[in-house]
Amino acid sequence: MTDAVAAGMFDAVMEQRRASRRQVLIIGSIIIVLGLWSAWGAEFNLAKLAMGMPAFFDLFARMMPPDLSVIPGLMGPMIETLEMALLGTTIPIFFALPLAFLCAVNTSPYPVVSVFARLLVGAFRTVPELIWAMVLVTAVGLGPFPGVIALTLHSIGGLGKFYYEAIESTDPGIIEAMEAAGASRFKVIWFGIMPNVLPVMMSSTLFYWEYNNRASTVLGLVGAGGIGLALTHALQDFRYQEVITCLILIVLILVVIDRISAFLRARII
Amino acid sequence: MRSSEHGLYDVSKSNSAEQAITEAMLQASSPKLTPMRMLILAIVAAIYWASIQGTEISLNDIITGMPAIFDLLSQMFPPDWGYLKELLPRVIETLQIGIIATIIASILSLPLAFLAAKNVSPHPLIYIPIRFFLTVCRGVSEIIWALLFVVAVGLGPFAGVIALIIYCVGVIGKLLAEAVEAVDPGPLEAMEAAGASRWKVFLYGAWPQVLPLYLSYCLYYWDHNTRQAVVLGFVGAGGVGYALFFNISTYYFEKAMMAMIVLILMIVIIDRFCLFLRQRII
Numbered sequence: 001m002t003d004a005v006a007a008g009m010f011d012a013v014m015e016q017r018r019a020s021r022r023q024v025l026i027i028g029s030i031i032i033v034l035g036l037w038s039a040w041g042a043e044f045n046l047a048k049l050a051m052g053m054p055a056f057f058d059l060f061a062r063m064m065p066p067d068l069s070v071i072p073g074l075m076g077p078m079i080e081t082l083e084m085a086l087l088g089t090t091i092p093i094f095f096a097l098p099l100a101f102l103c104a105v106n107t108s109p110y111p112v113v114s115v116f117a118r119l120l121v122g123a124f125r126t127v128p129e130l131i132w133a134m135v136l137v138t139a140v141g142l143g144p145f146p147g148v149i150a151l152t153l154h155s156i157g158g159l160g161k162f163y164y165e166a167i168e169s170t171d172p173g174i175i176e177a178m179e180a181a182g183a184s185r186f187k188v189i190w191f192g193i194m195p196n197v198l199p200v201m202m203s204s205t206l207f208y209w210e211y212n213n214r215a216s217t218v219l220g221l222v223g224a225g226g227i228g229l230a231l232t233h234a235l236q237d238f239r240y241q242e243v244i245t246c247l248i249l250i251v252l253i254l255v256v257i258d259r260i261s262a263f264l265r266a267r268i269i
Numbered sequence: 270m271r272s273s274e275h276g277l278y279d280v281s282k283s284n285s286a287e288q289a290i291t292e293a294m295l296q297a298s299s300p301k302l303t304p305m306r307m308l309i310l311a312i313v314a315a316i317y318w319a320s321i322q323g324t325e326i327s328l329n330d331i332i333t334g335m336p337a338i339f340d341l342l343s344q345m346f347p348p349d350w351g352y353l354k355e356l357l358p359r360v361i362e363t364l365q366i367g368i369i370a371t372i373i374a375s376i377l378s379l380p381l382a383f384l385a386a387k388n389v390s391p392h393p394l395i396y397i398p399i400r401f402f403l404t405v406c407r408g409v410s411e412i413i414w415a416l417l418f419v420v421a422v423g424l425g426p427f428a429g430v431i432a433l434i435i436y437c438v439g440v441i442g443k444l445l446a447e448a449v450e451a452v453d454p455g456p457l458e459a460m461e462a463a464g465a466s467r468w469k470v471f472l473y474g475a476w477p478q479v480l481p482l483y484l485s486y487c488l489y490y491w492d493h494n495t496r497q498a499v500v501l502g503f504v505g506a507g508g509v510g511y512a513l514f515f516n517i518s519t520y521y522f523e524k525a526m527m528a529m530i531v532l533i534l535m536i537v538i539i540d541r542f543c544l545f546l547r548q549r550i551i
Binding site for chain 1: 291316317319320321323324325326327330331334337338340341361362364365366367368369370372373404405408409410412413416417418420421422425426427429430431496497499500503504507513514517529532533536537540
C-alpha cells in the first residue's frame with residue numbers, strides 16, 4: 001500500500017520534472033532563435049569579433065602610457081560632472097515627492113489624478129537623460145546647465161516611481177488607525193506615512209545619485225559639459241593617452257561615489 | 270461649549286491635547302542641533318552653493334530659455350508620420366542589439382560570477398583579479414565603451430553590442446556574485462556531509478537558490494540594454510538612436526519628433542513586457 005503511494009508520488013515528481021524540462025527546452029529554443037536572429041541583425045559574429053580584436057589592442061597600445069600631466073586640467077570638468085549629478089539628484093526631489101503622493105493610490109485625492117500623475121512620471125522616466133540633454137542643448141545652448149536640467153527631468157520620473165511605490169507599500173493599518181483617531185490628511189502623511197517610507201526614499205535617492213554620477217560623465221558627449229566633453233575632445237583629436245587618463249579618473253571617481261553611497265546607505269538603514 | 274453642555278467631551282480641551290501631542294511629535298521627529306551636525310550642515314550647504322555657482326544655474330536662464338524651448342517644440346510638430354516606414358528597420362536593429370548583447374552577457378557573466386564569489390571561488394588569487402575585472406567593466410558607462418569600440422572597429426551596431434556586453438557582464442557578474450555569496454550554506458553543508466561531489470553540491474544546492482535572481486537580473490538588464498542601445502546610436506553605434514541624433518543635428522525636427530515617439534512607445538512596451546515576464550518567473 002505504502003509502496004504504491006510512494007510509487008505514485010515518485011511518478012508525480014518525475015512527471016513534474018519532465019514537464020519543467022519540456023518548458024525549459026521550449027524557452028531555451030526560443031531564446032536561441034531570437035539570439036541568432038539578433039546576431040544576424042546586429043552584424044555580430046565571431047569572425048568580426050576576432051578581426052576587431054587587433055584594432056582594439058592597437059587602440060589600447062596607443063593609450064599607453066597614460067598622460068598624467070593633464071590631470072590638473074581635468075579637475076575642473078570632473079568637479080563640474082559631480083556638481084551636475086548632485087544638483088540633478090537634489091532638485092528633482094522637490095518635484096518627485098509631491099508628484100509621488102499624487103500618484104500613490106492610497107494618498108491620491110482622486111483616482112483620476114493618480115492616473116495622470118503616473119503618466120507624467122512615466123513620460124519623464126522614459127526619455128533617457130542623454131536625449132533630454134541633446135534637446136536642451138539645442139534649445140538653450142552648451143554648458144553644464146542643460147545637463148542639470150536633463151538629469152533633473154529624467155530623475156523626476158525615476159525618483160517619482162520609486163517614491164510612489166514606497167508610499168503604496170505602507171502598511172494600511174497605520175493610515176486607518178490615524179484616520180480613525182481623527183488625524184487630518186496632512187498629519188496622516190507627515191506622521192504616519194513619512195516615517196515609514198523615509199529610509200526607502202533616501203536609499204532610492206542615493207541610488208539615483210550614483211546613477212546620475214554615471215550619467216553625467218557622458219552628458220558631455222552632446223555638449224552638456226563635464227568630463228565627458230574633455231573625453232570627447234581628446235578622442236576627436238586622437239590624443240589617446242589623454243583619453244585613458246580621463247577613463248581612469250572616471251572609474252576612480254565612480255568607485256569612490258559607490259563607496260560613499262554604500263556608507264550613507266548603511267547609516268540610514 | 271455646546272458639547273460640554275450636553276455632557277459630551279470637551280472639544281476645546283481635546284483640541285489642545287491634540288495640539289500638545291502634535292508638538293511633542295514634531296519635537297521628537299526634529300533632530301537636535303549638535304555642533305557636529307551644524308558643521309556637516311555647513312559643509313553640505315557650501316557644496317550646494319559651489320555646485321550652483323559651478324553649473325551656472327540661474328532662474329533667469331530658464332526663463333530666457335523658455336521661448337527657445339517652445340520654439341523648438343513648435344518646430345517638432347506635427348511629427349513626420351511618413352518617416353515611420355524608414356524608422357521601423359532601425360527599431361528592429363535596436364531590439365536586436367539589446368537581445369544579442371543580453372544573451373551573450375548573461376552567458377559570459379555566469380562563470381565569472383561564480384569565480385568572483387568568495388564562498389565558491391577556488392582560490393583568492395582567482396577571485397580578486399576577477400572582481401577587479403568586473404569593476405573595470407562596469408566602471409565606465411556603455412556609451413564610453415561604445416565610443417572606444419567605434420574608434421577600434423568602426424561605425425555600426427557591432428560596436429554597440431560589444432559595449433553593452435562589457436558593461437553588462439560587469440554588472441550582472443557583480444550582482445550574481447553577491448547573490449552567490451548570500452546563498453544559505455545549510456543545504457550545501459548537508460549535501461557535502463551526505464557525500465555529494467563538489468559539482469553536485471553546486472548544481473543541486475547553490476544553483477536553485479541563485480537561479481530566480483539570475484533570471485530577474487537578466488530580464489532587468491535586457492530592459493536596460495534596449496534603452497541603452499537607443500542612446501548608443503548617438504556615438505554612431507546604429508539603431509533608432511542614430512536616426513534621432515542625425516535628425517536633431519541636421520535640424521529635421523519633425524523627423525526627430527517621430528523618432529522620439531517611436532522610441533518612447535518601444536521603451537514602454539518593453540517595460541511592460543519585462544514586468545509581465547518577471548511576474549511569471551518570480
